Amino acid sequence: MALMITDACISDRCDVCEPECPNIAIYAPGRPYELFGDDYEPLSTEKYYIVPGKCTECVGFHEEPQCAAVCPVDCCVPDPNYPETKDELYAKKDMLERDKVIVQRIEEIKERKRNQTQ
Numbered sequence: 001m002a003l004m005i006t007d008a009c010i011s012d013r014c015d016v017c018e019p020e021c022p023n024i025a026i027y028a029p030g031r032p033y034e035l036f037g038d039d040y041e042p043l044s045t046e047k048y049y050i051v052p053g054k055c056t057e058c059v060g061f062h063e064e065p066q067c068a069a070v071c072p073v074d075c076c077v078p079d080p081n082y083p084e085t086k087d088e089l090y091a092k093k094d095m096l097e098r099d100k101v102i103v104q105r106i107e108e109i110k111e112r113k114r115n116q117t118q
């Protein structure tokens with residue numbers, strides 16, 4: 001089950017969850033999110049948000065969801081809209097690992113093109 005961030009998030013004074021996420025699933029308010037090399041509209045402009053398709057409850061990385069572990073106001077909670085089995089979470093983790101490889105390749109191609117035009 002993906003986690004979600006509730007309205008209790010104190011995003012104007014806190015950002016401790018974002019760097020803890022192994023899947024880069026947490027984004028600052030108003031910031032577009034990335035998936036498979038494309039950017040998407042932010043899911044919230046008011047508070048930090050979690051992209052359900054990128055949250056795996058931290059399986060394969062940590063024993064417990066890291067955002068929930070560090071949040072000072074306990075506003076990272078399971079999202080009942082995304083029930084998932086452990087197997088499904090591991091499959092999502094594998095998909096996201098491929099995403100990281102794809103993004104890295106895209107960056108390498110862009111870098112090569114930049115170098116060719118200089």
Ligand code: SF4
Binds near residue numbers: 020050055
């Ligand atoms: S539970 Fe883990 S993977 Fe999901 S948003 Fe929190 S830190 Fe990221």
Ligand code: SF4
Binds near residue numbers: 018075
């Ligand atoms: S740790 Fe909690 S309060 Fe801080 S930005 Fe993340 S969700 Fe908001």
